[in-house]
Amino acid sequence: MGRNPVTWLGSPAFPDAARVALADTQLRGNLAHATATIRTKRAAAVAELPDWERLRRAGEAIKDDVLSHLDVYLERLEAAVAARGGVVHWARDAEEANEIVLGLVRDAGTREVVKVKSMATAEIGLNEALAAGGVTAIETDLAELIVQLGDDRPSHILVPAIHRNRAEIRDLFRARMPHAGGVSDRPAELAEAARLHLRRKFLSAKVAISGANFAVADTGSVVVVESEGNGRMCLTLPETLITVLGIEKLVPTWTDLEVFLQLLPRSSTAERMNPYTSVWTGVTPGDGPRAFHLVLLDNGRTATLADRVGRQALRCIRCSACLNVCPVYERTGGQAYGSVYPGPIGAILTPQLGAGSADPATDALLRSLPFASSLCGACYEVCPVRIDIPEVLVHLRSRVVEAKGPYTPEAVSMAAAAWVMGSPRRFGLAQRLGSLLRFVARRGRIRRLPWPGSKWTDARDLPAPAAESFSAWWRRTRG
Structure with a gap:
């Protein structure tokens, strides 16, 4: 098309x-x-x-x-x-x-x-x-x-x-x-x-x-x-x-x-x-x-209609209620979305209407949009036709991740996190090592980390970890 x-x-x-x-x-x-x-x-x-x-x-x-x-x-x-x-x-x-x-x-x-x-x-x-x-x-x-x-x-x-x-x-x-x-x-x-x-x-x-x-x-x-x-x-x-x-x-x-x-x-x-x-x-x-x-x-x-989860975006009556409650939109404005449909509805409608673009820049924009809205649910609460925007966001995000394949830095890091969290001993060690990051924090936030941590801090700040984990606090105070 x-x-x-x-x-x-x-x-x-x-x-x-x-x-x-x-x-x-x-x-x-x-x-x-x-x-x-x-x-x-x-x-x-x-x-x-x-x-x-x-x-x-x-x-x-x-x-x-x-x-x-x-x-x-x-x-x-x-x-x-x-x-x-x-x-x-x-x-x-x-x-x-x-x-x-x-x-x-x-x-x-x-x-x-x-x-x-x-x-x-x-x-x-x-x-x-x-x-x-x-x-x-x-x-x-x-x-x-x-x-x-x-x-x-x-x-x-x-x-x-x-x-x-x-x-x-x-x-x-x-x-x-x-x-x-x-x-x-x-x-x-x-x-x-x-x-x-x-x-x-x-x-x-x-x-x-x-x-x-x-x-x-x-x-x-x-x-x-x-x-x-x-x-x-x-x-x-x-x-x-x-x-x-x-x-x-x-x-x-x-x-x-x-x-x-x-x-x-x-x-x-x-x-x-x-x-x-x-x-x-x-x-x-x-x-x-x-x-x-x-x-x-x-x-x-028609292509959007074929997606049983994403098709609910076609209910939209262009009221803009979702834009007015979205914390992401309020801070970035509509032009950051690169489309005439900004805000939460744009984050799910634009990628579907534009799917299959052969232009690399356009494709990069479309892949980024499902991540351009929070999952707080405020948009769903105000939508007059009950479009579950968070559900569609997660659905479209999963497509983007699956399309990248199993060997991207993101996939490898998630697999490593799963391995660490699969063992109480490994998880406890990771918590103790992670607490050291508080020394690079400024005013309770970590704004820049070296690679591969920069892949996260390039897009968002990281809260400084506590000096003591909850598990350690519990053992110390409750025996």
């Missing part, structure tokens, strides 16, 4: 990228403040519902039903869209999806398109593919616009520009946005400058491109939820609407959609409902776009 390299090209493995992020105190401050705020608000919104756990289990069951009968629901969706005047295209991978979209834009006779915030189009590198084909894509979500103007990369699913503060955004607008030379760093002024800039684009655009949060198989309806209203402008004003939809984003019926319209806003923006929920079904004469194209994107999803 082909791969568009834009999403991962040039990204170092997570440990290398994380070291750079950890040294950025401004980034860490921005992330800590933003994620703490979102966490607190989400907890309050969830606490309002006495049946929250039942909703989570309902969401999990619906998603698992879709994944178990995906072929049936996809054919049902295609028939419903076609019956209402839409056209369905099937894309096996990023390259094919980009070719389809670029061809549709060229057929519409335009060189500029407006875009609704979309993880799927970022996943396939659509903006870059359009630019290579002579088409300019204008992001209309405020945070995505900030990222685009700064030639930057998103660092959060919900708030892509979370790593930027107001002063940085002000300077960016002044430098890159026409008619914004005198804007201050007040949020109201920044938002107004973006509105004036985008309004001209909305009124002139012939083609809009969107992703989708959900698609209802029975009716062919496509759903986008958002907070700003810019998405609705894209979905109603242009003559042609092109939607790129991951094939796992289906729900069977309108009743099923009700569950997710309660789960998603509380888990993402900590709201009871989204300010804007846009639904369109095919083409309606005299109302909205005159042509609708739905691009159904695989791009590694």
Whole structure:
């Protein structure tokens, strides 16, 4: 299966990228403040519902039903869209999806398109593919616009520009946005400058491109939820609407959609409902776009579906709740993950969607990601569709280790540890020798050891061992 390299090209493995992020105190401050705020608000919104756990289990069951009968629901969706005047295209991978979209834009006779915030189009590198084909894509979500103007990369699913503060955004607008030379760093002024800039684009655009949060198989309806209203402008004003939809984003019926319209806003923006929920079904004469194209994107999803443990990652509704509780994400930010899907969900989804890459740098990044999240379980506790991220992390880590073979330094060291721990006498001797490491510790931490210990301390600190083991203390105090 082909791969568009834009999403991962040039990204170092997570440990290398994380070291750079950890040294950025401004980034860490921005992330800590933003994620703490979102966490607190989400907890309050969830606490309002006495049946929250039942909703989570309902969401999990619906998603698992879709994944178990995906072929049936996809054919049902295609028939419903076609019956209402839409056209369905099937894309096996990023390259094919980009070719389809670029061809549709060229057929519409335009060189500029407006875009609704979309993880799927970022996943396939659509903006870059359009630019290579002579088409300019204008992001209309405020945070995505900030990222685009700064030639930057998103660092959060919900708030892509979370790593930027107001002063940085002000300077960016002044430098890159026409008619914004005198804007201050007040949020109201920044938002107004973006509105004036985008309004001209909305009124002139012939083609809009969107992703989708959900698609209802029975009716062919496509759903986008958002907070700003810019998405609705894209979905109603242009003559042609092109939607790129991951094939796992289906729900069977309108009743099923009700569950997710309660789960998603509380888990993402900590709201009871989204300010804007846009639904369109095919083409309606005299109302909205005159042509609708739905691009159904695989791009590694079918391969992921075949993994009975890893497939639960396809339940994800892109709420970002797992990012906001993850201690690793809070300290490193989303760009360290090298993908549009950061945080715990990125640590399990990206390696599966990108599996089989022939590029060594990309392969190294993908192998590092299952180790880029802790196993504390906080992500599982907040996931609205109950993805057991720690279980998938361990599953994917075991694959990475098995692929290395039995004679790597890691495998040899684990075998040696097993031999030592297999005998009380050997283990006791190892404890006594290990206690000597306390003399190289500084402030209770060992930050650097010679090889092979450096393989550990290059990635993390080592707590200084106690002067006396528990067994020795027990013998001394209890006889």
